[in-house]
Amino acid sequence: MKLITAIVRPEKLSEVLEALFKAEVRGLTISRSQGHGGETEQVETYRGSTVKMGLVDKVRLDIGVSDPFVQVTIDAILRSAHTGEVGDGKIFVLPVEKVIRIRTGDEDLAAVTPAV
């Protein structure tokens, strides 16, 4: 089991969700986040003040998957979130010690298998 955390562009989110759905990755959590990944900062002006937006809006996806789904999930995100410009985001793959589904108390593999 792995926890896959992906940071992607907000405007790419619907494509990523569509790709994950097609890859039969069904359970995920998303959150709006901000970060900096080396992209050119956008300059904005409010009345007299010029500001550089050091943090860019991103979307973070957290997906707990069983081992056979790790590469499938990564491929789906790579395909759908890619633009080729700086700022496309990152995918982190983390080991998971334990997963428990709250509703049933299922653990580990049973907990990351989609409920029927």
Next chain:
Amino acid sequence: MPTPPPLPAINGADTAWMMVATALVLLMTPALAFFYGGLVRAKNALNTMMMSFAALGAVGLAWALAGYSLAFGDGGPLLGGTRHLFLRGVGLEAHGTLPHLLFMSYQGTFAVITAALISGAIVERMRFGPYLAFITLWSLAVYAPVCHWVWGGGWLGNLGAIDFAGGTVVHVNAGAAALVAAAVLGPRRDYGRQALLPHNVPFVLLGAALLWFGWFGFNAGSALAANATAGLAFTNTLLAPVATLAVWMALDRFRTRKTTAVGAATGIVVGLVAITPAAGFIGPMSAIVLGAVAAFPSYYAILYRSRTRLDDSLDVTAAHGVGGLVGALLTGVLASAVWGGKNGLLTGDPAQLGRQAAAVGATLLYSGAASFALLKLIGAVVPLRAERRQEALGLDVPQHGEEAYTSGEGAILVLPDLAAAAPTAMALAAGIASSQAAAGLAAEMPAGSGA
């Protein structure tokens, strides 16, 4: 400074009312900004609202410099003259019972909102500069002539077509331009692939409320006097949208079992559009009938349009084009000399319906063709559409350098003397040193970038 002696023909009550009416119509353009702004996605909120606000500057100026003369200066049946260019000869003298300047101002607020209405068809994808060029040229090449045809002594007015406050001049005119603009620009890239949802429905309701409020100046002001006809137009501006709203809500409930807020706001606008050409010509019960009937074509036009590839994003054609067309034709049916206007189909003059249809048809054709030519002309010089990346990012930041809803987090103030000196990464690290993000960022920075 001695006050000039009062000019005899100017009426104080009329002047007082028309100053209020002018301010009311002016308010409709910011109201439209809220109506349209609420309907788009958050990343395009400012761009969409600025499309209305900017019309105040661009079209307002064009109106004073040339538009007024082209619409109301003496001329032929097709176009006004050059007599009032740069407001020459527009002074304190009486125009009807109003100071001439006030009449010019009042008409100017109509030119502004008419041009701004078109923006609803091309939001979330058109570049701002070409948009400004388009509405400015459009106000001179399309609005001014059509306004002249109907109100300035041109051929449609002489033919006997009646348009109390602009069903044809404003709404059919803007609706035709919107249809063409949506087709020339092409659909948004996400259109038909993603759900494109309104980001702020309360804004839409606020916009509809302010539009209704301002519309009392639009319709009752079109009497150009504080008299009984103004009172009639005022009453009809209350009653027709009331009926449209009631029918619209019923249609919504019938179709989806829910009364939607966006639907209610749209219904109000459609009712206001439909009563505009008839406001001072029909009785109050006729206004209720007109408002109720007008709900149907626009309601189903919106449903139909959203299933096509025509991305008239905020349904300008269905609300203003179709609503204005229905209103202008029903004016020819319901108009009654008893209420101070002319007779229509039901009151013994079936030919009036033909005259109304001629006015609508001529406006549709001219506005459609001229808008197409203008867009192609501008498009030949500069691209009309934002780049794919800008469209994905939303137009607020690329086109205006601002966001509608900023958290302010991670924003670094650029001081004029430091801007050139400090390396970006250092400024960034300094700016957010206190935040938890700093540790993560430091890890991502290439070694030595701050040195």
